[in-house]
Amino acid sequence: MTSGGGRRALVALLAIAAVAVSGCDSKSGSGSGPVQDTGAGSVAGLPVTHFESGLKSGAPTPSLDVRNADGGEDDKLATAAIDDVQTYWGEMLPPDFGVQFEPVKSLLSYDANTDTEETGCGSVKKLVNAFYCPTDDSVAWDRGVLLPMLRKRFGPMSVVVVLAHEFGHAVQYRLGDKAGITKSTPTVVKEQQADCFAGGYFRWVAEDKSKYYQVSTSEGLNQVMASMFLIRDQAGTSAADRGAHGTAFDRTFAFQAGFEKGPKECAAMNTDNVKARLTERPFDKGDKGKGDAKFNDQAVELLKKSLDEAFKGAGVAAPEINDGGSCTTTAPASYCPDDNSVSIDLAKLAELAQPIDREAEMKGEDPGGMGDFAAFAEVASRYALGIQKGVGASIDNPNAGLRTSCLVGAWAAFTNRPGDLRLSAGDLDEAIADLLQPESLVSADVNGKRPDSGFDRVESLRRGYLEGSSVCSKQYG
Ligand SMILES: [Zn+2]
CATH class of the missing domain: 1.10.390 (Neutral Protease; domain 2)
Known part of the structure; x- marks a missing residue:
């Protein structure tokens, strides 16, 4: 991500209010067409399977x-x-x-x-x-x-x-x-x-x-898609x-x-x-950090502002984000329902936010960090749980996980414009790479449980990004 420059975006993510209106976990449908496959129990219509691929x-x-x-x-x-x-x-x-x-x-x-x-x-x-x-x-x-x-x-x-x-x-x-x-x-x-x-x-x-x-439609396909990340084009x-x-x-x-x-x-x-749908683009002029912002106190402040702005349409209390904080359920970033706050371990997240060492990665070695957006997305996901709780949606099941990554995608699209915190080239790839990790928080529920299928995780983030937040409650209600 990049920070600084540009006008503040004033457009709220109004569609998030759809979560507020539906806010239910029953799949009995709301009269708006056939009940959708929520994705949590299948992978594009195939059963979720686990075996060695x-x-x-x-x-x-x-x-x-x-x-x-x-x-x-x-x-x-x-x-x-x-x-x-x-x-x-x-x-x-x-x-x-x-x-x-x-x-x-x-x-x-x-x-x-x-x-x-x-x-x-x-x-x-x-x-x-x-x-x-x-x-x-x-x-x-x-x-x-x-x-x-x-x-x-x-x-x-x-x-x-x-x-x-x-x-x-x-x-x-x-x-x-x-x-x-x-x-x-x-x-x-x-x-x-x-x-x-x-x-x-x-x-x-x-x-x-x-x-x-x-x-297998879980770990097997996850690995296949993660390998496509490795042979991606260079960011920018x-x-x-x-x-x-x-x-x-x-x-x-x-x-x-x-x-x-x-x-x-x-x-x-x-x-x-x-x-019409490609996300690939060069770095913006003036993007001196080549898209990698440092993950520090100031970055967290900007992130909080950006999330507050994006989700204000939901009309619920915005979670605070605290270094340290009151719970560690899913450290290094946890949503604490008791006081509607997000607890983070800033130092751990700063490590995760280190740029990906492309040379090491291509040699099959540890690439260091996952890039700044991976850390931003993990915190954004915990914040999104607070918004969901605020509107009365569930936060502790696989659908909540997918709804969360969907909302992270919608938020990423919201930042894709001039503002204090702005999506930059390579960010979405960092989110995808993070999502496909076994321990990723981006599509995890409040307890850290996530759908086995990376296929579904990636799809939910993408849908939120491309279609906006209203699809999140419809698809993963
Ligand atoms: Zn080719």
């Missing part, structure tokens, strides 16, 4: 030719992923698009440290990447640096999502006009489609249709840049859209509808 124990050995493969663990995962994704598209393309599926012409495995193999797109020397090359219709992956780094940090399914994404580009070329891709289509639109196609494939895996892989990249892949916020949106709605939805993504 990865290759199935009885998975076959794929019989695909891979040039330069060494047969190690990452080659095994990548080759099985390609074979699996090809089976998926073999099933999907004819009924959905009237197109017969053709496998890619060649596959290449290489070690970015040492290898100098050529593809139709040039040499792979020092290329820490995985890619689809349209010139020779090939898919290549770096088994030396990229895949082991992902696998060690996020588990085997992170390798699978990378290959499913790259294969998504091969599908784009096969669909041609049917995916609306032309020479002038911006990179970020192609990337959104590829992420979406990967999401479609992951649903098929989650529905247990794959002979190779299994993924413009969505118009050549090579922009989109932020983690945008990428998880596309992945979830594919998971929920399937490949036809992905093929319908185009420049107009993608650009």
Whole structure:
């Protein structure tokens, strides 16, 4: 976030009053259409499952030719992923698009440290990447640096999502006009489609249709989405840049859209509808801290002011925020219902607010902090519980958790304008990264309980951000 400069925003988050009016936990409906799936008990209509994600124990050995493969663990995962994704598209393309599926012409495995193999797109020397090359219709992956780094940090399914994404580009070329891709289509639109196609494939895996892989809809999908955060664009990249892949916020949106709605939805993504919702943007002029504010007393004061302003439409007493304070239920930030206050451990939150060390992160090492917005969002979530309590909503169940992250998203959108405390490039990604952590508070209820599904946590924050606070009580009532 950045602070200082600009006029104070005067617009209140009036829609928050919707919480005040509904304020109920019964799902009997308020007459405004069908009762929505609250998300707490399912993941896009699939049950919440817990088991180890990865290759199935009885998975076959794929019989695909891979040039330069060494047969190690990452080659095994990548080759099985390609074979699996090809089976998926073999099933999907004819009924959905009237197109017969053709496998890619060649596959290449290489070690970015040492290898100098050529593809139709040039040499792979020092290329820490995985890619689809349209010139020779090939898919290549770096088994030396990229895949082991992902696998060690996020588990085997992170390798699978990378290959499913790259294969998504091969599908784009096969669909041609049917995916609306032309020479002038911006990179970020192609990337959104590829992420979406990967999401479609992951649903098929989650529905247990794959002979190779299994993924749980809780920890498994959480890890997959967290790995998309790692390969996000650098904060401050413009969505118009050549090579922009989109932020983690945008990428998880596309992945979830594919998971929920399937490949036809992905093929319908185009420049107009993608650009309208992309959050990626360059740093504002004068954003000297490159978006990272120090988390100190002054920052907490600004945060309190910003939250008071955003939630004043609810018409309830605003919680105080105190360093130390009267309870430690969910330290380092806790909502204390007895005196309607938020207790924080400023020093601990300041550690969390340290900028992410991108170099360490890319080496698979501890990235230090999670960025300032992660700390702001954790405190904002506790504050939002106070507002919910004020309007008579529940604060101690999974729906309360999702409503909380939804309200944090609505607040983030509120700060997305000139004001004392302002959302800056990279902030939303920090919120997503935080949300996908097992111990995140952003979608936790008053006791620190959170829905197992990171999928739901991310979706609730996004909906609040994109649609405003009224959706929070409607969707997670
Ligand atoms: Zn791509």
